[in-house]
Amino acid sequence: MTQKQRKKPMFKIASLSIAAVLAAATALVALPLQAADHTSACNSVESESADAAACTFAGMLERMYTFPELGARYAAALREGVAQGHYSGSGKQEVASAMSRDLQAVSVDNHLRVIAPSQAAAPAKAESAAPAKPEFPIIEQPGWIAPGIAYMRINEFPDDPAVTRQVAAFMTAHADANALIFDLRTHHGGGLDQIDAILPWLYSRPTRLLTMVTSQATEKEFGSPVEGVASLRTIPDERMAIREHWVTPNDRTSLRKARVYLLTGPRTASAAEHFALALKRTHRATLVGQSTRGANHFGGQVDLPGGFTAFLPVGRTYDPETGLDWEGDGIAPDVAVSTEEALEWVLTDMGLSSADAEALSASHEPTLPMGPRPPA
Numbered sequence: 613m614t615q616k617q618r619k620k621p622m623f624k625i626a627s628l629s630i631a632a633v634l635a636a637a638t639a640l641v642a643l644p645l646q647a648a649d650h651t652s653a654c655n656s657v658e659s660e661s662a663d664a665a666a667c668t669f670a671g672m673l674e675r676m677y678t679f680p681e682l683g684a685r686y687a688a689a690l691r692e693g694v695a696q697g698h699y700s701g702s703g704k705q706e707v708a709s710a711m712s713r714d715l716q717a718v719s720v721d722n723h724l725r726v727i728a729p730s731q732a733a734a735p736a737k738a739e740s741a742a743p744a745k746p747e748f749p750i751i752e753q754p755g756w757i758a759p760g761i762a763y764m765r766i767n768e769f770p771d772d773p774a775v776t777r778q779v780a781a782f783m784t785a786h787a788d789a790n791a792l793i794f795d796l797r798t799h800h801g802g803g804l805d806q807i808d809a810i811l812p813w814l815y816s817r818p819t820r821l822l823t824m825v826t827s828q829a830t831e832k833e834f835g836s837p838v839e840g841v842a843s844l845r846t847i848p849d850e851r852m853a854i855r856e857h858w859v860t861p862n863d864r865t866s867l868r869k870a871r872v873y874l875l876t877g878p879r880t881a882s883a884a885e886h887f888a889l890a891l892k893r894t895h896r897a898t899l900v901g902q903s904t905r906g907a908n909h910f911g912g913q914v915d916l917p918g919g920f921t922a923f924l925p926v927g928r929t930y931d932p933e934t935g936l937d938w939e940g941d942g943i944a945p946d947v948a949v950s951t952e953e954a955l956e957w958v959l960t961d962m963g964l965s966s967a968d969a970e971a972l973s974a975s976h977e978p979t980l981p982m983g984p985r986p987p988a
Contacts, residue, residue, distance in 0.1 A: 650691035662699040662707040664917035666690040676830045678909045678925050682719055689714045704728040720940050721925055722907035729919035750775050753976055754782050761962055762786035765795035767980060769802030769883045780809045787864060791871040791962055797951055798980035801882025808843045812862040814872060814896055821857040821890035826927035828853055837910055837926060872897035873958045877951035878984040881905040886929055888943050893931055899945040901954035908939035951982045
């Protein structure tokens with residue numbers, strides 16, 4: 613789940629000194645000789661340099677990444693970059709892109725990235741401060757798109773109670789709909805709050821949706837990425853922090869048999885994919901469009917030296933029946949049509965004429981890009 617605009621990231625922000633990172637690294641299981649040699653490159657870096665950012669993030673990945681073995685490989689790649697001078701003598705944006713490319717060259721993770729200072733969101737001034745105003749609309753064109761058919765385009769699931777109330781109000785206002793269309797074609801991620809405002813309307817019995825897992829060690833050091841989410845049930849385990857996402861129906865029954873459509877595409881990412889898989893695997897919605905982005909591993913933003921930040925994936929979400937997640941692969945639609953034609957297809961499926969469906973699709977075209985994200 614990504615949280616570019618979140619006031620309070622899903623993952624507790626932390627800054628570690630280079631000394632602390634190196635001390636922690638010595639306690640880990642020994643890496644191959646090449647990686648151990650590169651570790652020494654971090655002994656003499658300047659404290660606020662790009663190399664210090666790479667070394668600090670390497671230590672975090674080594675300890676906290678979703679898969680420990682892969683985290684060690686990511687760490688080795690960053691230390692090799694330091695040893696070879698890849699992160700010296702360039703602008704911070706170029707350096708952040710170089711680090712991100714080096715990480716993705718090891719193994720693609722669609723959340724994992726290093727962010728230059730100019731890209732990082734401003735931190736909240738106080739825990740009680742209002743969420744920063746996003747650079748784009750969160751909810752667009754909510755309402756009746758046609759008689760009996762409710763539509764809402766969602767671009768993010770933010771940590772913002774006002775947006776949760778807006779989503780809840782949409783569900784109440786359209787409680788007698790025959791069909792609901794949630795347009796996720798430009799949705800880049802977030803958390804679970806708005807999902808949990810929607811799902812209780814759609815199910816007739818308590819239903820297990822998905823499973824989320826992080827390590828106990830990660831949560832002990834940094835806290836839980838999903839702290840305080842009431843819809844998550846903890847499963848006891850000695851090493852891992854395992855939580856199942858459940859939906860508990862509300863007392864409103866009018867939408868339990870309503871048809872539900874999700875419009876998806878290559879920009880549909882992270883928490884939007886969580887929402888999509890939860891509904892798909894429980895046969896409660898029809899996904900229409902193209903496969904989603906494939907950004908599964910959740911976590912949060914961490915501070916690094918030199919003003920850099922990074923997104924550190926620390927856990928994964930998966931289908932409890934298969935054990936599979938969607939990292940790299942995305943979630944396939946039930947009905948494959950072009951992303952641009954997804955809404956038109958749904959409206960035609962609901963009985964509208966081709967001309968009316970085409971006109972409504974044009975008037976509800978997303979304001980944000982629907983195509984694949986450019987590489988870092």
